[in-house]
Amino acid sequence: MIFCTRRIQFCAGHRVHNHESRCKNFHGHNYVAFFEAQAPELDPLGRVIDFSVLKESIGGWIDQYWDHGFLYWKDDREAHEVLRLVAGQKLYVMPTNPTAENMAHYLLTTICPRQLSLVSSSVVVRKVIIWETENCFAEAGL
Numbered sequence: 001m002i003f004c005t006r007r008i009q010f011c012a013g014h015r016v017h018n019h020e021s022r023c024k025n026f027h028g029h030n031y032v033a034f035f036e037a038q039a040p041e042l043d044p045l046g047r048v049i050d051f052s053v054l055k056e057s058i059g060g061w062i063d064q065y066w067d068h069g070f071l072y073w074k075d076d077r078e079a080h081e082v083l084r085l086v087a088g089q090k091l092y093v094m095p096t097n098p099t100a101e102n103m104a105h106y107l108l109t110t111i112c113p114r115q116l117s118l119v120s121s122s123v124v125v126r127k128v129i130i131w132e133t134e135n136c137f138a139e140a141g142l
Contacts, residue, residue: 003126004047005036006054010067014098017076026070026079029132033062033104035112036127049123057115058107058125065090071098100138104130108140 013028035058039048069090072079076097083091096102105128112125127141 001038001040002042002048003036003038004049004051005034006051006058008033008035008055008059008062010062012066012068013070014072015076015079016099017073017079017097026082032131033107034127034129034131035107035125036129037116037123038126039123049120053119057119058112061111061115065092071103073097100130100132100136101140104128104138104140108142 009030009032011028011030013026015026016023018024035054037048037054042048069092070083071092071094072083074093074095080093083089094102094106096106107130108125108128112128116123116125124142127139129137129139131137
């Protein structure tokens, strides 16, 4: 297998529902995500996939749904009640608590396959790394 990696940055707010410390509060991060793609062979130009295709397909989804928005867990009733009071906000309801680990897993198992299926039948994202701060990151892989 041959791999390539695309770096994508985005800003988003979240809170970790039932967190034992300060991450239970509404806050935001300047996230940096790495998407490692693989293909069984290189294309005729010698690439796994053009880096701009990863940027447009996966980065485009992130821009549309997460960048400068607020992510919250579907079971976080308090966040839902508060956030619905602010008109015009970009909100994304996550199926899981929006930790860096869950965000990486969601991108890897749900968003990347869906977005890449629109542009390629042979390229797969096999790893997603989400840097939440300069000191903390989470990784999800196949």
